[in-house]
Amino acid sequence: MSAGDDRDPLRFAHYDPLDERRREALFSLGNGVLSWRASPPETARALGPQRPDDHYAGFYRAGWYDEAPRPAAPRQPGGEVTALGALVNLPDPFGLTLRLGDGAWFDLDGVERLDYRQCLEPRLGLLWRRLRFRLDGHELTLHEERFVSMAEADLAVLRWTLEASTPLPAVTLRATLDGAVENALVDRDRAYEGRRLQVHHLEGIGSDALIAAGLHAPERRLALASRTRVPGHSPRWETRRDGQRLVQEACIPWPSEGRLVLEKRVVVQVDDDLPEAPEAACAQVRGRLPDAPYEALRADHQQAWARLWADSPLQTPDPTLQRLLELAAFHVLQAVSPLSIGRDQGLPPKGWQEGYSGQIFWDELFAFPYLSTRFPELARNLLRYRHRRLDKARERARRCGLRGALYPWRSARHGDEETPPYQYNPLSCRWMRDNTYLQRHIGAAIVYDVWQLYLATGDEDLLAGDGGDLVLEIARFWASLAHYDEGLERYVIHGVVGPDEYHSAYPDATEPGLRNNAYTNLMAAWTLQRALDLLARLPAERASALRQRLAVAPEELDAWARIGRRLYLPFREDGVLDQFDGFQTLAPPPCSDLSADHPRLDWFLETRHDTCNRYQATKQPDVLMFRYLFGADELRALFQHLGYPLEEEAGRRTVAYHLARVTHESSLSKMICAGALVDAEPEIAWTCFCQCLRTDVDAPADSGALEGVHLGSLAGSLDVLQRHYLGISPGLDGLRVFPAPPAALPDIALALRYRGQRVEVDLRDRRVQVRLDPAATAPLTLVHAAGRTCLLPGEAWSVQP
Template identity: 55%
Template sequence: MAEPDTRCQIVFEHYDRGDERRREALLALGNGVLSWRANAPEASVMPRADDSQHYAGFYRAGWYDEAPREVNGDSVQMAALVNLPDPFGLSFALDDGDWFSLDRVELQHYQQTLSLDTGVLERHLEFDLAEYRVRLLERRLVSMATPNLAVLRWELQLPPGLKLRLRTVLDGGVRNAGVRRNRAYEGRRLQHLAFDHDEKGAAALSARLHNQRRRLAMATEIRTPEQPLQWRATLDDHRLIQQTDCTVADSGRLIIEKCAVVLVDEERPATDEDARVEAQRQLPCDGYEQLEQASTEAWQRLWQGLALTADDSQLQHALHFHAFHLLQTVSPLSVGRDLGFPPRGWMEGYYGQVFWDELFAYPILATHWPELARSLLDYRYARLDKARERARRAGLRGAMFPWRSARTGEEETPPWQCNPMSGRWMADHTRLQRHIGSAVAYDAWQLYLATADEALLAGPVGELIIEVARFWASLAQFDASRQRYLICGVIGPDEYHNSYPDAAEPGLNNNTYTNLMAAWTLDRARQVLALLSEADAAALRQRLKVEPDEPEHWQAVAEGLYLPFVDDQLLSQFEGFDKLEAPSQEWLHGDRPRLDWMLEARHDSCDRYQLTKQADVLMAYHLLPRQTRQQILERMGYRHDSACTRHTVAYHLARITHESSLSKVVCAGALAAIDSEASWSYYQQALATDLGSPGNSGTQEGIHLGAMCGSLDVMQRHYLGVRLELDGLYIFPSPPPELQQIALSLVFRQARLNLQLADGSLWVRAADENSGSVPLHYAQGRCQLGPGESLEIAIPTPQDRSATH
């Protein structure tokens, strides 16, 4: 088996009871289909209790329950990712002693290691138990080679002849309880549980959800390869407990392996009994070493799509960790499974629902693993009809995508959020974040630019962009007094502003980011029709029933949208933002609870103040290249030169609390070509969002996948300056002085390019096996880079960049 690269490991050298839940999320394993929190197996053997130290989470991607819940007096039907039965409870005891627990032994050595290159999590323990020295080597994986398989292996070193009791648990009585403030929406979700088991250590479980068509089968098998054992079983509160006795062999070694296979819905036979049999049949015959080898080889093929190295070991470490979690969430095993992109990975944070966070992953996926980007596009395209229906119900045209999505394509935003400080329910109006549609259109366009796939443009890409554009064109209303189109009653990316102070209805008018991205989408819709062949354009128009005068109306709306400028110099966050009260500086910089909770507990609201949870206006500066922004603004008739840009950026930076994980990565991108020093500072903070967070942080609920992907995007799109355009690949690097050497590979229209930043230059080399040349644009000109050819691009100084921005 290949030796892991120590530069690609996450290592904890000591046990910290208070940090266990965060580490369970940080070190979670997945393969795009299954996800397994790094919960200690021995913790799952004890009777279920309210244990704040551990949380056993095991999930099937996209497997949601929609059972109604009573919340704040309302019956709420909202999708939530299901916590599956926990199949990995495992522990041992000496004779009649207590079951092994880290908190009851004298720990001599502790090391927990996640190998990013292989997807294997290892725990190495050495401790004294009842005057005996015990060594435990644990290895676990979620197979990147087999979609429905997870495996645990223990190797115990004990004195020969010692008598042991072994216990393993298949816990079907689990609840969704990973986020305490969400308990009113969560609870027990699995119903109709039934079990099978035998004396050889095999077991199976079947269950259903509130929707009787959503069904699960799980099988487990306990193996002791060097010492076959007989197991006896009991059932207690939906927990199948299997137990046996054994004597340590002369070698002093005892190996225990436990495999788990999960089948859901159409993967399993119709009857529960047959489903349990089928799940057992799919248990692998291979031993742990063979299963790990197959998974490792699959991981190695995946990593070839990035090939990232850096002279800064901490930077490389963080970026590999972020890419690892991206590939655990969206993998080749995800393709064809109708799965979206959850912002906390496939865990219980945000109920496992899908927001806009693929926006931060798409530039990376489209240029490294385009087939994975296509899979996410298919998730949105499959819900296009539902988005059209939602628009019609609102009296609008086109497609209105929900802010939060899950299985059905309906809106999944919970109507209420519990404030843990006051105990009161706060209305959640964030379903008004209509800018989600522009994110879907942006992602679709990025995939087309990366692949130049005309069939995509004439099909899903074109349909998504045009239908979102039609939505904007119908939502925007013409105001004769201003001779402008207005978009009213929406919420921007900043969730701290839901309405005007004391307003009867939620929603804000003319959010800058929303309006800019609406204009961008309307422009793209016209461009789609112009790019297609006459036959394809006619077919698309006919399929979507595009009326002859619609494209001209799209153009009129795009050029006539209103933007809320202050003194013709400053782009405000939304109309009226500048009239709000000035916030206390302590709220921006002091040590305090989450601001919306703190203010609501005082019967106040963030809506009253000029502060934002996260970058809002600056999202446009992060997302859209300067040239694109300028073109949009000029066509709208607005002046926004470099002085206005700096004034706008400084104004909003002074009002951001950065209480969203996305905020600092957005600021790093927005500032890359404006203020290199500030950009790098924000970037360093963004890299530490999860790895550097305290044990009681929100990381416990799941990693912050959008911020992780955003760090990779900022590196490639801003610092290395890689931009996808219709006429080729644009490379205009703006690396901070601190970024000395980094290399990565990417794919652009089926051609592989290797980029290396070193010694004040960015080298671009086309792979020998490329079938054609790549059109490149850079500051000194343009070229066609043929197979095996290289190009050196000089790095402009920060002063030069500042002068041109």
Template identity: 40%
Template sequence: MPLRPPASLAYDDFDPQDEGRREALLTLGNGVLTVRGAAPWSTADAVHYPGTYRAGLYNRLADVIEGRRVENESLVNLPNWLPLTFRVEGEAAWFSLEAVEILEYRHALDATRGVSTRELLFRDGAGRRSWLRERRLVSMAQPGLAALRLEIVPQGWSGILEVRSGIDGGVTNARVPRFKPFDKQHLEAVRGEAVSPGLLLLRCRTRGARTGIGTATRTALEAGVLLAREDRAEAASIAEHLRCGVAPGRPLVLEKTAAIATTGDAGVREAGEAALALLRDAPSFAALEAAHAAAWSPWLARMRIEAAVPEQGCAARLMGFRILQTASPHSACLDVGFPARGWQEAYRGHIFWDETFVLPFLMFRAPGIARALLLYRCRRLEDARAAASAAGQRGAMFPWRCASDGQEQTPRLQWNPLSGRWMEDHTRLQRHVGAAIALNVWRYCEATGDEDFLARHGAALMLEIARFWAGAARHDPATDRYDILGVAGPDEYHTAWPGAAEPGLRNNAYTNVMAAWTLRRAREALERLPAARRQALCQAMGLEGRELAHWEHVSRRLRLVFRDDGTLLPFEGFDRLRPLDLQAMAEAHPGQRLDWVLECQGGSTNSYQVMKQADTLMLPFLLSWQELAGTLEGMGYAMTAEQWRRTAAHDLARTTHDSSLSNLAFAGALARLDPAASLRFFKAAMKPEHDPSSASSVAEGPHLGAYGGAFLVLQHHYLGLHLERDGLMLDPAPPPGLTPVRFGLDCRFGRFALAWTGSALRLCADPANRAPVRVSHSGGVQALAPGASLLVAPGGAAGPWREASPGLPGGQAAAGAG
């Protein structure tokens, strides 16, 4: 009988058209190594794509595209350690799923132990039936190790099996079809050797960075009869062949353990010898799995989210598991950021702003990991200063996409697979990434009370970003307003005004509000520092009171643009663009990206009132309503609830949701504006990559920011937990139909459990907390003692807006562009 172990995610059939997506979703990692869920007998083809990656191991290659020299830095696909296959002696073809009749099948992920399993009963072309079982892990106990266990059980037949186990160094970066025109060969100087029976080693290095890579494998026959063993070397690979006798019902068990080391690892001078040293100390698969599960256990306990609906609880735990596979205690020791699609080939493994969505999850459960992700930004402050200077600005201008260093990695050209043409890419103009970094620093320090981080790193980061915004704002004497020009917002479908000589937009609402927020918070961060540190930092930056006063003025006079009915526009001029029937476009071009479709027709999304994802509505998604209202009022704008509803309706009608982050942003933004719609978006977002219609995108790597964003919606918007300077605030707004949910969290005030019972919010303080904490809620303010709990009913607060006002909603300050 087949085994049916507990599964967080499982597939009970083999679907070649969906296999690429499943390989991405069943990927295993420990924050350092990541291994796609490809079968060990598979090779890179139209169905399968084996891939092994090391966090932060990038390589830069150059190409000539459209007469321009372009450089791309990519996360490198390392030598493939997985190859392990078999055939009956005398047959020419090695085993493959496509060549046999599959009678039973299951490919599953057990997130409670961090292992994947694959099991199938098959019948080959000669009519022989066999069970095949694989178990795999990427060790959380020893981050340089990965291993698999393969079991073959003949059913009613006997004979001799030939087994091949090897390391393939002939791999390329070929997972993303859009990158086909670019050079994909990152490895060179590939040399394989058989060190001893069962022990193989393959050395190579990256072509550009010349990083040395050592991959060593040990293949052991744990059960079965070994008849012979020999090594076979090829140009870019090394393998060994085993002849094994098999009998009916008698398992043939093979264990393959891999050790991977690079010259980028601490203390490694020669990667091959380092890999061999790791492998020689590696125990059996059973011992590896026991240590691996033990290492995972406390982290999974911290991430645990309990839900009354089992499917939702499982989805939530899976989200936390995937985040930890990318950012773990091991990656915290490296100089790496948080890649948008995990350590896979999507987006070349680049770092965008996705830590903004993940940090609220991590900082309340794993503050050390959150701190490490912020340090990645801090180490690139000098590069950001240099970028600002090169652009004629002061302060720090962080890149939209970065990788090994702080240089901008956003490509100038993007390939349109529908038209076969190159498209200009101006998304690097998303300068708002700097405001997101400042927000992350502030949120982390608020949550953890890490004043040392603020003093050593965070304040300087925030101040330099604020300095950039103050310099980027252009004063209009006629209105005493400041304009920010030449930028792009989170909606990547607009990066230039139609027909303009230069790319960029004028007064993107999200950018301007977040710039104002940064200018205000940076001054607060400075005031929080000890006097000596504050004085030293101001002296080092040449920061004087006169400049700080200018920041204050800019923060209060940045311009926003409204329609006559009070709707906040995404950017100045948006209402003058042409309307577009999104439903008709979707019906005519199902499953296709709108920007690609319009380019095929000789047009551009820049010309239309259409958005890829939430833009203005990112504001109430990332900021609490109290914080957002305070920022807007500081700018001289007071928006009513009705204005926000109009703005949300305006944007929703024009959004294609071509990003998996869009559902989360609207779920959070609409929590108080339209609770029913909010919950629909939230439920869709809880399964962001499980829809087969998104297979081609997810196959390149799942969007991890969406996982963290789901938690942000749940904790901050629905359950309404916010940190204040002197305590906690509970302002729950659960949408009707939100089922009970419970999770724990740590912050500077202690450890707590937060639960939605279905009718009320319960906050419990851990008995070990040092002191009572001040908790404000709709019923007033009270001190929550260690071991005590309180119950808060929803509906007490409706948001810091006015539901109605005389004349134009929001007053005249909200009209036009004034």
């Protein structure tokens, strides 16, 4: 990416049915509550229940999971059954098409397309499409706009404007509400998915279509209302039911002015927001359908987005980079927004889509630095999701004979472990045992989130309240999981899996789990240190109250300090930090060029009855994660606290060793390297950053991008830009400014909040300037390589990296 590059990565100038599913995910719209894939309404089941697989009309409610029992692996013997939480594909209310006279129905895949444009406008929160086509010998132009309202949590709107330069025959309109939908987006997950909704009521009243449905759990209820409007006309709608689809049709003369407008307005509510009786629930959502003009609804929506952009400005003269950064921020704020506050929602890795069943992993770790310094209330709401499941995490630890809180690697509604027992390999058509539930490092990620929010806000109540509960109970877990090894004279942690999911057991082992995964052990030590630091920072009375609430005895604190100083890290004799005990004894990577175009390595090896567990090949570089998460000074202090000197030459060898063995088959891998390598390999870091931003934009049509955008990667790219390249990060003693911009990074300006004060950061002509907002109510301390600087409101300070 270079200044002057005017390509728009968020615009398509042609229609490609083979790429539609990926584009539908890339251009999905949301408001932190609802999520709507960008599937064309005229290719929905408006034309009938049997449609080609080029499109997928997904519509979702954040956090609305189903836990109906499913076979654990239908093609495996034994009849094992599991109940995994899966985000539910809601009824599709957006089906819309038309025909002229008795001609053929308008179908994007069936008409003669003369011109096609599609564009996402992140700053407006709009997706638009312009299509010029020929239908039954007549030329028409369709302009479509759609949005999921950032002003109203339960509202989505679709608008068509059709134009023709010559008179047309009478028009028959068809609108559908499809309740016969399934979860069927991800082919390899279909055994776990399928039909989830149970339709209780389906009704058409004039131009309104209503549906009430439920899930396996009787308390899970949904009601949806859709209204099809034809401004300036009052057509008579006829309704028929086709199974669990509602089909509404109306005939109107083609307007003499040559322009016809159609609108669909959709409202969704769930669970306790609804009365229990299906008919009453439908009546309630119908009453919430807005009567305001389309322009007013759109204006309210855009004003809400304008406020979000004003709180997170980011400008660069490079138009391509500008659009890519906007796309990243746009998708983060579509997954968690001000409308999410007060709702029980986490942050799924693919956004609110069917990828990974919409479950929650650790991806908020990559979003917290960005959210905490711009939208701390959104970050706090994500922590509440974790805190509500604290008792469940305590229960899981007790079942394992441990203390504290053991959070699951994958969670959904209840806080149970949601990792499927098997994963399907589409290359071999066999089922593979999934042991990634042993990723205990999820607890350290939650502590990292708490600490990032505290650094950005200085909120003592966070440490004394929910945040303190999380940090201390997770520290308690690590202390109980670690055990002392007499031979090493250090504490060790066994039976875990690191972020690199390609290694979950030793070759030919009968039990899963690894010994002393470097990332896990270091993060455990860091968590134990943060727990003690947290108590030391609180006033004595509040620290005592927290300890009493959690029954933390003095001897526990002594154990935390002891273990936190003596956890073992698997250094080799040459000073290279290994990924885990025994990694260096594995066979060399099975592919001579790990960056070559080949099938996913774990799938490919399994087709040969082999496994990644045998090889020094990683999906993502666990060891380099340290350099992404922590600044150089903090990382050096952490290693010194553990009694391991962090030697520069050994650090370079460690980086080179792990870079040579990474496949980058995780979407997070390039982003991690973009931040981790900024000092050691700045050119590689910049290349990884550019590739990371384009993960979904440049993805192949049949890649995982069709399941939802890679939200952790997009959020992490914003973090890399701020913390690693501009060098701006909140610290305990002030706002830290240690810039290291890559040579190819163009000028860029952004703003963030630190301890409630707005701070503007500007990279121009290779110089970084930090300015405290004139409206600030307190001075700002900057910590930098030359010492400290105190900024008064309106003052600026700059440095040449």
